Amino acid sequence: MKKLLPAVLTGLLWLATPAHAADYTTGNLRISQVWARATAPGAASGGGFLKIENKGPADRLVSASAGVSNEVELHSMRMDGNIMRMEKLDKGIEIPAGASVELKPGGFHIMLIGLKAPLREGERFPLKLRFEKAGEISVDMDIGSLGAAGPAAGGMDHSKHMH
Numbered sequence: 001m002k003k004l005l006p007a008v009l010t011g012l013l014w015l016a017t018p019a020h021a022a023d024y025t026t027g028n029l030r031i032s033q034v035w036a037r038a039t040a041p042g043a044a045s046g047g048g049f050l051k052i053e054n055k056g057p058a059d060r061l062v063s064a065s066a067g068v069s070n071e072v073e074l075h076s077m078r079m080d081g082n083i084m085r086m087e088k089l090d091k092g093i094e095i096p097a098g099a100s101v102e103l104k105p106g107g108f109h110i111m112l113i114g115l116k117a118p119l120r121e122g123e124r125f126p127l128k129l130r131f132e133k134a135g136e137i138s139v140d141m142d143i144g145s146l147g148a149a150g151p152a153a154g155g156m157d158h159s160k161h162m163h
Contacts, residue, residue, distance in 0.1 A: 027134030028056025029095065033102075034139045035151040036112070038121040045069070046119050048110035048127060048141055049151070053100045060132040061101075062092040066141070068125045070114030077106050086111075092132070105149065119143045 024031040030053040039046045046069070052061065064072045074089045084106075093108050095101050103109050110127070112119075119125075120143060127141045144151065 022140065024137055024139050026131065026137040027059070029054055029059060029131060029134045031129065031137065031139055033151040034127070035142045035144050035148070036110075036119055036125075037105075037148050038143050038146045039115060039119045040146065041118050043115060043118060044113070046112040046115055047105065048112060049103045049105065050110075050139070050141075051100060051102045052095050054095045054098060056097065057133070058097045059095045059134055060092045061095060061129060062132050063130045064110050064127055065130075066112060066125060066127045068116055068119065069112035070116070071112075072127075073111045073113060074108070075111045076108050095131075121145050 022034075024034075032051050032053070034048075034050040036046055036048040048064075048066075061074065064074065066072050074093055076087050076089055076093075078085055078087065088111075089108075093101060093103070101108065122143065124140045124142045126138050128136055128138050130136045142151065
């Protein structure tokens with residue numbers, strides 16, 4: 001019994017520890033740092049972010065879908081003089097051969113339009129990504145704080161510690 005108790009307690013502690021964001025692989029693509037910002041009550045839209053590393057030939061993220069919103073679009077942000085403009089990317093986002101593309105605040109991102117409920121910090125939801133060559137993959141999108149600048153894992157912001 002004395003040997004069993006520490007193992008049981010360790011297991012319970014592991015269950016209580018916040019989950020760390022997972023990495024996903026489809027074809028030559030590795031998807032990591034999958035997260036969204038929490039939204040205020042009544043917000044009509046939200047943003048999702050992730051990093052895609054391509055170990056093979058060029059590919060393209062062509063669409064995404066999620067049950068938390070009525071629509072999901074791929075967008076970019078760009079400066080037009082002193083005005084930040086958001087643009088829907090009908091042709092998707094190119095993932096160059098042997099390169100990484102990061103979807104992040106102020107740049108490429110996934111726009112969740114017509115939210116069915118607020119995105120709440122600490123929760124997660126499934127997101128399906130569709131690539132031109134690598135096909136479809138479902139990932140879990142972790143929801144960070146309302147003003148999060150990067151993905152959080154275990155309460156720590158790892159956005160400065162990218163690989």
